[in-house]
């Protein structure tokens with residue numbers, strides 16, 4: 001599957017390189033506002049002057065962007081992002097003296113990052129809605145032979161204010177399944193545990209530089225697998241449910257990750273033992289009750305407090321420390337519909353919400369009182 005996908009994309013890049021026009025942005029588009037900025041460039045909301053079509057124009061500075069990486073991202077978005085929850089390019093690409101530019105469908109309501117940071121945890125139905133769409137989008141991309149490799153809240157754009165329709169974007173790091181890439185470690189839980197070797201190589205490089213040793217450390221290479229996206233989807237689901245990260249980085253010197261890994265290993269051991277046991281007697285049909293009993297035997301670490309046994313089982317799939325045993329994004333679908341929060345947590349959140357509403361009302365009331373006093377000349 002890998003080779004055809006990579007070859008086909010190379011061919012598209014080769015052909016489009018021959019027909020890239022140079023345009024003056026203001027002649028063809030009315031630029032309305034900045035949608036966002038990333039490490040590679042800026043994204044502006046614009047409308048096509050003749051047609052009035054709204055679009056996101058992604059600007060890549062020519063000084064720091066190779067033509068091949070620009071064309072790869074453009075062609076990927078144009079030809080493979082044919083799922084409603086993937087951000088598709090619109091067939092417009094050009095260069096200016098300073099930028100390479102392509103047009104993409106625009107998410108007009110910001111990205112998921114603003115939602116994660118503004119709430120203590122997104123409503124669980126909304127989380128499931130988002131995860132269900134992303135499951136479809138990522139499965140689609142995998143079926144065409146590509147791994148996104150950069151799933152995070154900043155790259156998920158909102159098509160409405162209630163997160164009913166989201167689109168995964170930014171295909172700058174997307175690569176064909178089976179290709180090899182340098183293991184670049186970065187300081188985030190989204191970076192998979194298998195990249196820890198890259199961190200060690202980086203540390204060793206630093207040590208050698210400090211000691212004036214000239215010999216370079218050999219690069220570590222990893223194969224691009226769909227399991228990279230599964231991991232990111234697991235971290236994303238946690239962020240949405242709680243409004244924070246489960247740990248700092250997925251490495252053995254991070255306490256939060258180690259506590260998760262210990263819990264995970266105990267779970268795996270329990271499952272191994274269960275495999276040998278014959279089920280007898282009456283079968284308890286309430287699967288959630290079984291899961292809850294199970295959770296009491298091996299309670300998850302404190303950062304998972306308030307999360308249901310059902311979503312903990314999903315985390316066991318997506319956040320499996322071993323990439324080859326990690327579940328696929330498609331499996332998210334089997335975990336939808338049931339509770340992802342514990343009843344107690346749901347009640348706590350409801351109470352907090354009501355208290356906040358009440359406080360807002362009092363504040364607004366106080367504001368009105370003040371205005372009335374001012375009107376009566378009492379201030």
Ligand SMILES: Nc1ncnc2c1ncn2[C@@H]1O[C@H](COP(=O)(O)OP(=O)(O)OP(=O)(O)O)[C@@H](O)[C@H]1O
Pocket residue numbers: 035036037038039040041042043056087104105106107108110111154155157169170171172
């Ligand atoms: N199609 C779009 N619709 C709406 N907003 C967008 C769109 N594309 C990008 N943005 C906004 O611009 C920001 C930067 O875009 P993008 O992630 O594509 O750039 P990048 O330079 O590749 O970023 P990164 O540093 O993550 O690699 C996003 O976080 C988002 O807020």
